[in-house]
Amino acid sequence: MKKKQELCLLPVLVAACLVSIMGGSPLPSPILIGPDKAYLNSKVVFQCRSPGSPPPNTYELLKDGNHLVATSNDLQDDQSAMFFLKISVTSEGSYHCRVTAGGNMGLSGTVRLQVVIPVSGTMVTSDPDPPILYEGLRLTLTCDVTKGSHLSYTWFYNRQEVTSSPTSPLTPLLLWPVGNTLVVERVTTKHAGNYSCIAGTRMQTNSRFSSSREITVRIKVYLSVPQISFTISKEGSSYHGNVTCRSSRGTPPVTFYLFLDDKEVGSDVATESLVAWFPVAIVPGRDMGAVRCAVESDAQRLTSRPLTLVVVPVGGAPKVDVEYLYRVDSKMASARLQCLLSLGTFPFFSWSLNGSLLLHPSEGDSSHPSHALADGGRTLFLTEITLEDSGYYRCRARDSYDVTSAWVESQPVLVQVTEVATTTIEVMAIVFCCFLMLTLAGGVACVMRMLNRQRVKDDSVNISASSQIHFLCLTSLPDP
Incomplete structure (x- = not known):
């Protein structure tokens, strides 16, 4: 039993010995002050304070446990x-x-130090590279650095900062930076422009940043199906044809090809536009074959519809079709005259009123300000109706490519302009009110007639009853 008690007291004796060796109770915990981040190759200061400890004191700076970094002695009660x-x-x-x-002895708390490598060599890289891509494709921009750590990134589009704020003017572009990348899943032409980034380390003091150069992103537009048309001109006694191939959408440069009866007869590279012209042989009145054009880019090749090269000379008898246009109040507002022509691929139209020519826009200003031509002169609008516009109108036509060609002329058509063409709403309202009053008067007359009939019937009944009573009275008297 005695041996067991001695064994129980053994830990207490060991603790007492340790306290005796260490010289008594531990010191109050010292305070270690130092930076949490520091640049590589820079100099920093750690301060260890131990208030209330009498000199001489020995200060030791330890790292990651018990790795001794430096030692200092305090002999003057600092x-x-x-x-x-x-x-x-x-x-x-x-x-x-x-x-x-x-x-x-006393131990301080821990200060975690991170070594920061200063940033340098910031640049923007793209996928695809170079940053030229078609609309609808994915664009990834990366802010890379030659060296640096503990970095944050800021993106700029056309020198405007890209933020996640919903009030940012760039929010509709769906530019959402994640880390050092900026991804656009489906680019549009609005995403074209200049991009740059800033990489940096934010410190309490001495923050450092590095800016990249701008990188230009180009968004290419897919081509539309080309449209084909042709014109004809005359020089002396010779005729010349010109075929136009045009795409309404796309990004140059593109190459246009011309096919005549499925055989390639020409090509042209358009570097700044989406149109090309090809000369062709043409003779009025003859079928010169079917032409098609194709347009090709680095991603597409599209072909137009076929077009027959036939020029039909102007002929037949033109006809003038008149259509009157009215306002909301049913008053005549204007008139539209169309010259209907049965034959002619490239007609030139002219109009006359009561034998006086109305000038074509290509020939000068019209003497009638209320007259306007449209559809290449095929349609004549009387924009302001007056009595002076009444009269006989004619249209005539000839080939536009040959000033020596003969005119064909329509029969005169009378355009009669009146002050009021149709019944107005006011007149209709008056007629309706009159009809309503007549209906009410007729109804009142019918009611009065019915009442009069009932009154006559009642009077006849009363007279009959009186006659019967008088007869009964006479028959009841005694004979004299």
């Missing part, structure tokens, strides 16, 4: 020590301070 360190790659870690005074 109660603090300064440790100057030059930061290297191996300087990153956890630091604490140990103070020994009079055989007593």
Whole structure:
């Protein structure tokens, strides 16, 4: 039993010995002050303070446990020590301070130090590279650096900062940066422009940043199906044809090809536009074959519809079709005259009123300000109806490519302009009111007639009853 008690007291004796060896109770915990981040190859200061500890004191700066970094002695009751360190790659870690005074020891809290590599060599890279892509494809921009750590990134589009704020003017573009990347899933022409980024490390003091150069993103538009048309001109006695191939959408450069009866007869590279012209042989009145054009880019090849090269000379008897146009109040507002022509591929039209020519826009201003031509002169609008516009109108036509060709002329058509062409709404309202009053009067007359009939019937009944009573009275009297 006695041996067991001695064994139980053994830990207490060991603890007492340790306390005796260390010189008594531990010191109050010292305070370690130092940076949490520091640039590589820079110099930093750690300060270890131990208030209330009498000198002499020994200060030790430890890293990652018990790895001794530096030692300092305080012999004059300053109660603090300064440790100057030059930061290297191996300087990153956890630091604490140990103070020994009079055989007593105290440990500080931990300060975590991160080594920051200064940023440099910032640049924007793209996928695809170079940043030229068609609408609808995916674009990825990356803000790369030659060296640097603990970085944050800021993106700019046309020198405007890209943010996730819903009030940003760039929000409709759906530019959402994630880390050092900026991704657009489906680009449109609105995403074309200049992009740049800034990479940097934000510190409490001495933050550092590095800017990239701008990178220009080009968005190419897919081609539309080309449209084909042709014109004809005359020089002396010779005729010349010109075929036009045009796409309404697309990004140059593109190549146009012309096919005559499915055989390639010409090509042209359009570097700044989406149109090309090809000369062709043509003779009025003859079928010169079927032409088609094709347009080709680095991603597409599209072909137009076929077009027959036939020029029909102007002929037949033109006819004038008149259509009157009215306002909301049913008053005549204007008139539209169309010259209907049965034959002619490229007609030139002219109009006359009561034998006086109305000038074509290509020949000068019209003497009638209320007259306007449309559809290449085929349609004549009387924009303001007056009595002076009444009269006989004719149209005539000839071949536009040959000033020596003969005119064909329509029969005169009378355009009669009146002050009021149709019944107005006011007249209709008056007629309706009159009809309503007549209906009410007729109804009142019918009611009065029915009442009069009932009154006559009642009077006849009363007279009959009186006659019967009088007869009964006479028959009841005695004979004299």
